[in-house]
Every structure is written in structure tokens, then in C-alpha cells.
Amino acid sequence: MKVLQVLPSLQGGGVEVGTLEIARALVAAGHDSWVLSAGGGMVARLQEEGSRHVEWNLGKKSLLNVLQIRKLRRWLAQEKFDLVHVRSRMPAWVVYLAWKKMPVSKRPRLMSSVHGLHSVSRYSAIMCCGERVIVVSKTAREYVTSNYPDVDPSKLRLVYRGIDPARYPWGYQATEDWKQKWFQQYPQLRDQFVVTLPGRITRLKGHLVLLKVVRRLLDSGTPVKAVIVGGDDPNRMGYRKEIDEAIQQAGLQEAVVFTGQRSDMRDIYSVSNVVLSLSTKPESFGRTVLEALSLGVPVVGFAHGGVGEILAALYPDGAVALGDEAGVAEAITQLKQGKAGDLKQNNLFLLSNMQQQTLSVYRELVP
Structure with missing residues (x-):
């Protein structure tokens, strides 16, 4: 052809x-x-x-x-x-x-x-x-x-x-050299329980939901650090200001880390305890969710759109009803307590x- x-x-x-x-x-x-x-x-x-x-x-x-x-x-x-x-x-x-x-x-x-x-x-x-x-x-x-x-x-x-399983192999770990540089840049993440939200900083990605979840976890005695990986949208800097103000008001200055845009997502997934998908509108697919799950990293996300399909197939315990902040916090707490359900290897996507x-x-x- x-x-x-x-x-x-x-x-x-x-x-x-x-x-x-x-x-x-x-x-x-x-x-x-x-x-x-x-x-x-x-x-x-x-x-x-x-x-x-x-x-x-x-x-x-x-x-x-x-x-x-x-x-x-x-x-x-x-x-x-x-x-x-x-x-x-x-x-x-x-x-x-x-x-x-x-x-x-x-x-x-x-x-x-x-x-x-x-x-x-x-x-x-x-x-x-x-x-x-x-x-x-x-x-x-x-x-x-x-x-x-x-x-x-x-x-x-x-x-x-x-995705290519050779690129996202089950159990992948970042190199010691990469980890050393990562923790030099973000020493506050060393030996912490890390929840990561990937994606460009736009309202649809649910950053404000993340902040409410983190505040809920801290208030319940579940210490976590939140990592936001993604570049600012120059056309939506008002939203970034809104996030910064929400962090200040909730007293989360020490709990949230912004990395900006990164090209080493596979390594960042590997040092994350949980990856989140909190998009408020359904996505047609949900590649970041699939990438993390393929490495064996649990994902907790709103179960709608393509993300819901991926979670249903590979990690049903990570699926939470749209808008259920308490459900997201509870799923993260279960993971921190070692009560995670079975995460299936990706043989479908x-x-x-x-x-x-x-x-x-x-x-x-x-x-």
C-alpha cells in the first residue's frame, strides 16, 4: 500500500x-x-x-x-x-x-x-x-x-x-544516578510517600481537587507529598495563580512540589507511590495512566472516559467516582497502609x- x-x-x-x-x-x-x-x-x-x-x-x-x-x-x-x-x-x-x-x-x-x-x-x-x-x-x-x-x-x-512494554517495563526503576539528581533537586521528597499528578497546568487536570485531597490526608494523619509535573499554560496564568493562592490558604506550602515540564516521566513514575488522574472532563484515552500502570505503579483516578476503561481493565481498586475527593483520599490511604488490590500487567493496551x-x-x- x-x-x-x-x-x-x-x-x-x-x-x-x-x-x-x-x-x-x-x-x-x-x-x-x-x-x-x-x-x-x-x-x-x-x-x-x-x-x-x-x-x-x-x-x-x-x-x-x-x-x-x-x-x-x-x-x-x-x-x-x-x-x-x-x-x-x-x-x-x-x-x-x-x-x-x-x-x-x-x-x-x-x-x-x-x-x-x-x-x-x-x-x-x-x-x-x-x-x-x-x-x-x-x-x-x-x-x-x-x-x-x-x-x-x-x-x-x-x-x-x-504503549511499548520495552519502553515501559513492569517493575522499572530509575537509575541510582537519576535518583541522586532527583533528590538533590527535591530533597523534601526523600523517604516520603509521594503522589504524582502529571499533565499541563490547566483547570481540567484537577489540581485544585488534588490540594483538597492532600489537605484531607494530612488532617487524617496520613503524611504525603504531592508532585505536580507539567508546564504552565501561558494563556492560563490566572489559573496558576489560583492554585498558588489555594496552597497558601490550605497551608500546603511544604506538601506540594512543582517540577515544571519534564521529559523523564518514566523515572518520575518509578519514584512515585501513587499516580493520580483527576481530570474533571472525560478524556478519550489516558496515556499517562497507562504508562504508570504498565510500570506497576498504582493509579487512583476518576473513573470516567478512557481513564475509567483503563482502570477497569488493569487496576479496578484505583477507580473512584467523578468528584469523590474522599474516595480518592481513602484509596491513597489504603495504598499507604499496604492494602492495595491486584494490579494486572498490561497485555491489552x-x-x-x-x-x-x-x-x-x-x-x-x-x-
Whole structure:
């Protein structure tokens, strides 16, 4: 097959990582893998792994993109792709409008993926334009069937995201050198019971819930340290100020550590006693939850969205009803007292499964 994946850029992020993972699988299976984007730091790796990259910015939210439709249609006809897989809304619109006017006998098959639970709108509906539509969780499938009733459910295909167990091996431990540097930077975490909340500092991630949980734990005689791993959102600095003020008011200055954005999450998970997922809105999947659980680190989280699906499969004792702060505190207390339930090894949400299943969906369209 000659396959083209289309997305806004290759700067980094979950969709971008998934694009490279599928490109790698295509190359390994002997297919011709192409990616179209505005470029970015991941292009070199993509090309090193055997795919071709076409630099073309279709992701900018501008009416000027309409001017690119005819040019794109000519290029698609020229390159004779067997299949085009769109992964983001604005590029999907441009590709779809170009593809729709091509002769049926000469146009490639069209695939799309629903990676996120976007605001429901005609603009977002384009992610269901494919002749097959991959949904990354049962939650994402429910989002489509509930909000876009005109979409034929028979064309939806559930393909869970997955991780490489070689990258996130069960029982992984950071090196002594890494630990030494970590505890030099954060000496207050040494020999402490650490709860970690990963994710960018935005309101949806539930930082204010974390502070209430920590205060509840301390008041009940359960000493913990909370580590917040994630960069500030420059457009939401008012929220960061709100968090800082809440820490002051609750007297948690000594109990909360901010690390900023880090690239060593695997090591941070390994020195955490519990990882938390406190998102107030459901996520389509929940990669950080899966990463931690795959290492054997317990996760306590609100059981909704994709996070709820992962917890149900791998660590049901970590699942807490949405908004139940007391339940989160109790689950952490149980872990601290050594009363944790069984944590199952991840044999379901695997990168190899995701790659094989995605290529199988491609083969439905290009036998």
C-alpha cells in the first residue's frame, strides 16, 4: 500500500507520536509510508525510520486553506495514494473537500481517527468523514454515536492506543544516578510517600481537587507529598495563580512540589507511590495512566472516559467516582497502609496491537 497520513505538524504530542508509530509499522510491513504536515522536530526521526515527509501546512485555521484544495486534489491524483488517513480537523476538511471532487475510480480510500472528545459542532464532525473511522476507546465511540447520529456506526473501528512494554517495563526503576539528581533537586521528597499528578497546568487536570485531597490526608494523619509535573499554560496564568493562592490558604506550602515540564516521566513514575488522574472532563484515552500502570505503579483516578476503561481493565481498586475527593483520599490511604488490590500487567493496551489493528483497518479498504 501507498499510505498518506495527514496532520497539522510534527512538533510533538499524542497524535504525532501515534502517526510515527503507524508509519513505522507500515515501513516494517513493506508498505510505502508518507506523512504530510507543516513540519517540526519529529520529521528527522520519521525519515530515519523509512517514511517520506511532505511539508505542507494544512492545519492553520484560516479560510485561505480553501485556496489549497485544488492544488491538493491535483497532487493526490498525481501521487496515486491507495489510502489517506486524516488525523486532525482542519487538515481533514481540506483533504475531504479535495478528495470528494476526485473521480471515484481514481481517488484514494479515506480514513479518519477520533483521538479526542472535541466540542460538538459541524467543524468537529469532519473527523467522522472517513470510509472507516478509528475510535481510540469505547468512550470515543460513544461520543461519536451520541453526538453524530448521521454517522453509520458500522464504519467505526475500536483501536485502543498502546504503549511499548520495552519502553515501559513492569517493575522499572530509575537509575541510582537519576535518583541522586532527583533528590538533590527535591530533597523534601526523600523517604516520603509521594503522589504524582502529571499533565499541563490547566483547570481540567484537577489540581485544585488534588490540594483538597492532600489537605484531607494530612488532617487524617496520613503524611504525603504531592508532585505536580507539567508546564504552565501561558494563556492560563490566572489559573496558576489560583492554585498558588489555594496552597497558601490550605497551608500546603511544604506538601506540594512543582517540577515544571519534564521529559523523564518514566523515572518520575518509578519514584512515585501513587499516580493520580483527576481530570474533571472525560478524556478519550489516558496515556499517562497507562504508562504508570504498565510500570506497576498504582493509579487512583476518576473513573470516567478512557481513564475509567483503563482502570477497569488493569487496576479496578484505583477507580473512584467523578468528584469523590474522599474516595480518592481513602484509596491513597489504603495504598499507604499496604492494602492495595491486584494490579494486572498490561497485555491489552499494547503498541503492537494498535499497529496491527490499524493496518488491518487499512486492509479493509485496500485489500
